[in-house]
Amino acid sequence: MIKTGIGFAPSRRAILQGMAAAATLGLPAMKAMAATIPTSGKLTVTVLDFLEAPLKPVFEAYKAARPGVEIAYEVAPSHDTELIPLMLARALAGKLTDIVFLFDELAALYADAGITADLRPYFESGGAVTASYFAKPFLDQYLMTSGDKKGGYYGLPYGADTVVQFYNKKHFDDAGIPYPTGDWTFDEMIAVAEKLTIRDGGKTTRYGLAAQIPWQATYVPGIEAWGGHILRDDGTVDLTSDAALKTFNMYWDQAKKGVIASYTQSPNGDIWSAFSSGFASMTQTVRALVPSFRSSMKDDWDVCFTPKINGVHKTGMGSLALDATPSGVANNADLVYDFLTWYYSGDGAMGILSSTYAIVPPVESLYESPVWRNLPGPPSNTSVFSDSIAFGAINPNTIPHAVQSIINKELRDAEDAVVLNGADPAEMLANAEAAVNQALAEELAK
């Protein structure tokens, strides 16, 4: 779900701060680490392109902690249409690396294709990292709930990402509007967005809110807040429910008025850049974007909770992941398991990545950790990132990737038809649902 495509380069100082702070994490004792620390061997990793910069220091730190161990990584494109054929081709050719990074949307596909391995043997290997070590909702994204992989874990969360409201403090100051506290309703947020919107003639020159409307992290929590679900009991996708219609309409109505910028209204379709460039005063996105906003924004900014919808607090949630490959487990299990255990330890990736603002550790015991909470702002209101996990809503991982790609496409088209051409939202959602469920039926018939 969290496909931001944003890369960043953490400073050396930030890394050192992170490693120092990590010593205060108070993580559970790492039995496996103390038991057998490898002194030789080679570990290979495939990283997504936008993760190369943050993970480079992680790999360096691992090499420093394991003298004699070699670690080699290769970069894979993050766009689905390039990444999936590449990984499937490598799997077919038996050329997978020991460890791969992936998106939650791809978990089932990767598992079915034999790209990722079931991690239950790792959890049961006697080390400190077990299934209960992770925050349940984030690990459960990678728990297969059907098919022959049912019950297996095919990924470990990279971070604990929830969607929060980012706002430009200068725009609020200029408009004489008090900063939001997060205790607000969707209508109140729209009223603020309307005040922040600037128009020149009939055209909006600054939007109140930049929102990725046809994104599951936007519409799934909305639908749930209105009492609906994205999936029906029979497993089909429900885009025609009253809850779905209300959810999309409340965003699309404002997009039509020029208050909300979605894909088509944002320059180059880049919603996050619309916020960071000052083209929009607020946006709704995840912690992974913080390093990018910190490096690119001139104005001061902060975060708060996304507004309540229908009196209910719900927000999008998800995470990237990493996993061992079957060949990695078969041929290099000691090193693979050692890396994973080190990765989630205090002096491993958790400390380093947290110190760069990139992640909230996906480990409940670290939600209050100073390693990420005490970093200087912006953002100052860091508790929002962990507190909103309590009301997070996750897109079901039972939707096959091929179908999810149809959902994304059809909803984007529906949005353009409604917002640009004034089409009837109910009709557009019905068309989208028909196309999606046809694709789902074809997928299930395979």
Add this chain to the structure above:
Amino acid sequence: MWSAPVLNAVTMTLEAVVSNPIMSLTPQRTNSQVTRVPWGWLTLFVAPNVLLFTLFLIVPMVVALGLSFYSWDLISAPRFVGFDNFIAIPRDARAVNSIVKTAYLILIGVVPTVIVSFLVAVLANTKFPGIRIIRTIYLMPLVISFVASAVLWRFVFDARFGPINTILSWVGIDGPNWLQSTSWAMPAVAIVIVWLRFPLGMLLYLAALQSINPSLLEAAQLDGANTWQRIRHVIWPSVRPVTFLVTIVTLRGVLFDSFDVIQVMTGGGPVKSTEILIKYIFDVAFSQLKLGYASALATALLVIVTILALLLSPPRAGGRA
């Protein structure tokens, strides 16, 4: 960037090619008969091209044709489905839409490219100081990558900050949201395609124009033909073989190479208004992982191209086209 000498060299080469007896429509005979065929040299020169052509065109085409009879998602084993993939095409609304959009793009992309190429070539064929520099400028789109061009044009068409709408506003015209409009997105894409494609057409036409016997034009002038009549009755018929070549090359470019431009500029939107067949094939293959169905669509595209090529240049008696 191409310099004037390079342009001249290319122009001369093309001129030589167009005027070469082998390229001529009528068989040429020479007095001296070839008695020995230098098979060694022929093989040496032809083999690399044939090898690469076979490896990267023939083999993939045959594999794609084979795949079109299977259902395959790169994960499970391919399953033979006979003609199911082909039968599914007319029932697939997105496929039909993409074929219609492809036809629309051909209409507003290929025809203007041929006309603009010809007219610019006629202008560039005149002699005045600085003409070589102007010719070089015209050729610049040839050396810019499609993706870079598309990024540039996306900015040019920006409704708020783009130069086109800014210029239109100077004369009181409220320009459209080019790339966000289902009506204007495809014409915007076509403009970019014409811009990218016309330099090659111009180059081919220029070579052909320079091979026209000047006495023909002088005779027409003496007979009282004005400029338009000379273009219409002397120049245009003289470059007809090149028109066919430009049309085919542009058609192929529009059908296959427009993917980069559309992917960057519109992504096929808004509301599938620029989703041409090659873009849809890409989505089916690499987003939906339906390799068999995508292969069937690609085969259909090949058939469409072949039919269009045959319509433009039907085989003639004696086997010469």
